[in-house]
Amino acid sequence: xxxxxxxxxxxxxxxxxxxxxxxxxxxxxxxxxxxxxxxxxxxxxxxxxxxxxxxxxxxxxxxxxxxxxxxxxxxxxxxxxxxxxxxxxxxxxxxxxxxxxxxxxxxxxxxxxxxxxxxxxxxxxxxxxxxxxxxxxxxxxxxxxxxxxxxxxxxxxxxxxxxxxxxxxxxxxxxxxxxxxxxxxxxxxxxxxxxxxxxxxxxxxxxxxxxxxxxxxxxxxxxxxxxxxxxxxxxxxxxxxxxxxxxxxxxxxxxxxxxx
Numbered sequence: 001x002x003x004x005x006x007x008x009x010x011x012x013x014x015x016x017x018x019x020x021x022x023x024x025x026x027x028x029x030x031x032x033x034x035x036x037x038x039x040x041x042x043x044x045x046x047x048x049x050x051x052x053x054x055x056x057x058x059x060x061x062x063x064x065x066x067x068x069x070x071x072x073x074x075x076x077x078x079x080x081x082x083x084x085x086x087x088x089x090x091x092x093x094x095x096x097x098x099x100x101x102x103x104x105x106x107x108x109x110x111x112x113x114x115x116x117x118x119x120x121x122x123x124x125x126x127x128x129x130x131x132x133x134x135x136x137x138x139x140x141x142x143x144x145x146x147x148x149x150x151x152x153x154x155x156x157x158x159x160x161x162x163x164x165x166x167x168x169x170x171x172x173x174x175x176x177x178x179x180x181x182x183x184x185x186x187x188x189x190x191x192x193x194x195x196x197x198x199x200x201x202x203x204x205x206x207x208x209x210x211x212x213x214x215x216x217x218x219x220x221x222x223x224x225x226x227x228x229x230x231x232x233x234x235x236x237x238x239x240x241x242x243x244x245x246x247x248x249x250x251x252x253x254x255x256x257x258x259x260x
Contacts (some may be wrong), residue, residue, distance in 0.1 A: 036176035043132035122199030138220030163236035177212040
């Protein structure tokens with residue numbers, strides 16, 4: 001199994017056991033990061049505004065009449081991974097894990113169903129996770145890093161994006177990488193190979209997620225949550241504009257009219 005691109009078994013993903021880590025054999029327990037009881041309020045996640053939900057679908061503005069609109073929605077639904085998960089069609093997450101009847105349920109579910117094709121730091125390409133930071137500065141640093149890498153690949157630092165801020169609260173026992181050097185390789189700024197293997201291991205034994213030092217913002221703290229139901233009290237915050245004008249360092253400004 002490739003550590004950088006793992007495919008979890010469907011039933012393992014949907015029915016991951018809840019393990020009492022304190023009662024694990026010493027060898028198994030020592031192979032895992034320590035657990036910390038956390039109560040993080042107002043964590044920050046930035047999502048590009050074009051992916052934020054709108055009361056009116058963009059398809060409504062594109063379609064010239066009702067019949068065309070109906071066809072467009074059917075096509076969209078066939079290719080929407082969140083909707084596929086609701087129907088049990090995705091290998092990494094089942095419909096019983098998705099949240100319903102809570103504010104911004106679609107935003108929460110999308111984080112887990114729209115996985116990056118190459119995976120992210122602690123999650124693979126078949127199941128996403130909710131990543132957040134304890135401060136807006138750390139969340140911004142993460143956005144800047146990834147967007148700047150993409151611009152560097154095309155050799156032109158000229159772009160503008162807006163990102164919406166989503167706040168969420170987390171309470172529970174999370175594995176913690178902040179105080180041990182044993183798992184330093186999982187924080188490699190240039191590779192996700194070790195971190196995805198660690199994330200897979202923790203997910204399959206029932207971990208709720210990880211707290212870890214930000215790799216992109218010195219002194220910052222990040223969190224990854226593996227379970228949709230634990231992403232609590234989600235609410236929308238401000239909107240920020242990131243503008244690159246020829247250098248890798250963008251300007252950042254709040255968009256007029258967004259929350260303060």
